[in-house]
Amino acid sequence: MESNPHLILEPVQPAQPLAPYIGGKKQLARRLIRLINEIGHQTYAEVFVGMGGVFLRRDQRPKCEVINDWSEDVSTFFRVIQHHYIAFLDMIRFQITSRAGFEKLLALEPASLTDLQRSARFLYLQRLAFGGKVAGRNFGVATDRPGRFDVTKLAPMIEAVHERLAGVIIERLPWSDFLSRYDRPGTLFYLDPPYYGSEGDYGRTLFDRGQFELMADRLRGLRGRFILSLNDHPDVRRIFAGFDFREEELTYTISGAGTxxxxVIITN
Known part of the structure; x- marks a missing residue:
């Protein structure tokens, strides 16, 4: 790590993500965090934070941290946990694991709700949706564990995330605008966009395949450093040619079956 005192990282207590999220980095998080810690930086800026699968698991932090997601559900959720934690706990206190409750909340239009209601809906649906899906959610059934929405277990997890978010800047910007706003020497960006070929997994309007070419061009002119994680695909290797690639072997598990x-982890 660089010896510049402005780039020194300090220890921080990791927290658990509050719900599954499709494309979450549970398997890869430890390897990514080790790499993040090796790169001296003054600002850590996460471009597609999702449920915070990497951000919350980090054990060191710089002076400035910024998280971002163009999903209004995600950005609203983290703002509510940061600023309205007690009111949020009161709102979910009597919620139970129920297919009827899931389908009722799924049918609601998020834009018609208050920020607290929207965030409570989002957490409930994400905890109960099969495979942490965002688009096309279905009620997940499991016969080998208790119901996933148990407030007695959730409350201390929410408190830990609330404490971890102290001092963190929360943005809701398109990824390109976010890069422009925070790019400077000393910034380390972590990008975890949708997998190549699965761009619609988070909603049709959030990301499309043409964004990858634009992203590669923007990253080539970056003043700061970046780490980008994606599925290993020939087009990914073509689009991001010229950067450093690390191959990572993983096992995807769906309904107990491993594949x-x-x-790839791509860096400059």
Whole structure:
């Protein structure tokens, strides 16, 4: 790590993500965090934070941290946990794991709700949706564990995330605008966009395949440093040619069945 005193990282207590999220980095998080800690930086800026699968698991932090997601559900959720934690706990206190409750909340239009209601809906649906899906959610059934929405277990997890968010800047910007706003020497960006070929998994309007070419061009002119994680695909290697690639072997698990997979970590 660089010796510049402005780039020194300090220890921080990791927290658990509050719900599954499709494309979450549970398997890859430890390897990513090790790499993040090796790169001296004054600002850590996460471009697609999702449920915070990497951000919350980090054990060191710089002076400035910024998280971002163009999803209004995600950005509203983290703002509510940061600023209205007690009121949020009161709102979910009597919620139970129920297919009827899931389908009722799924049918609601998020834009018609208050920020607290929207965030409570989002957490409930994400905890109960099969495979942490965002688009096309279905009620997840499991016969080998208790119901996933148990407030007695959730309350201390929410408190830990609330404490971890102290001092963190929360943005809701398109990824390109976010890069422009925070790019400078000393910034380390972590990008975890939708997988190549699965761009619609988070909603049709959030990201499309043409964004990858634009992203590669923007990253080539970056003043700061970046780490980008994606699935290993020939087009990914073509689009991001010229950067450093690390191959990572993983196992994707769906309904108890494991499938070997390979992802890449791309850096400048």
């Amino acid at each position: 070997a997979a390979r992802e």
